Amino acid sequence: MNPQQRMRFIEHQSRAFHMGTIEIINDQWVFFDEETDEAMMLDEYLNQEIEVFRHHKWFKGILAEDGQIQLFNETVFLMDQMNLRIRKKLLYSFEMLLDEYSDDTFVYFLQNLNALEFSIYDCIYCYNHLSFFPAEENKHGVNFLVFDNGEKICAVQHHFNHPEPAKERFEYTLNCGKRVIVEKMNPY
Structure with missing residues (x-):
């Protein structure tokens, strides 16, 4: 089994994401986890992969500075109440x-x-x-x-x-x- 096959097993596990919405508070983007109601500063995930819900589908991208998400072929700007999901990290x-x-x-x-x-x-x-x-x-x-x-x-x-x-x-x-x-x- 190659590393990509192992990664597929891991990626398809349930509860793999923090899912929630974002709000801008005091000029900073805050992510609210819908399951725990926990608030996290979105800039903790700068330069990491996140997913944005657009057109009834999840799109992977990299969170960049200045409220941008670099998708495969376009840049999306963060908006208030946008739905995001962030992959959880394993211990x-x-x-x-x-x-x-x-x-x-x-x-x-x-x-x-x-x-x-x-x-x-x-x-x-x-x-x-x-x-x-x-x-x-x-x-x-x-x-x-x-x-x-x-x-x-x-x-x-x-x-x-x-x-x-x-x-x-x-x-x-x-x-x-x-x-x-x-x-x-x-x-x-």
Whole structure:
């Protein structure tokens, strides 16, 4: 699986965006998240990709200075009450953990997480024990993750043993008491 294929899996996760509207307050653009009612200064996202809703469709662009969004073939100026969405960032430790996963483990983890109605963008805590091992060393231990989808909490213990035989065990425990344990053997 190439990096673009992994990116497609990540991009199509639910709850991947902060969605909301913008207002100009004291000569500064403020973004209001429609889910949390939280206000953020839009200039925090300068030179980053954002999406603007125009003509009943979302368009990707780069937020530039002076209230401009550079789309593929045009420049759009910010307007009061414009609908925007801004991709959420993953926790750094979680992003590194996903990079450590083999392609099979990556897909396996995402499919099981999504089946429980959680997205990778719901991750609120990640202890990545894999990051403490040198690349050439045999690795075994546990990573701890916590997800919050706004309705339920899910704690994940990822038990790993690399390289031979490579074994991945994921224990998903929801706050409602539901528990799922899945194990995968990977040939290396």
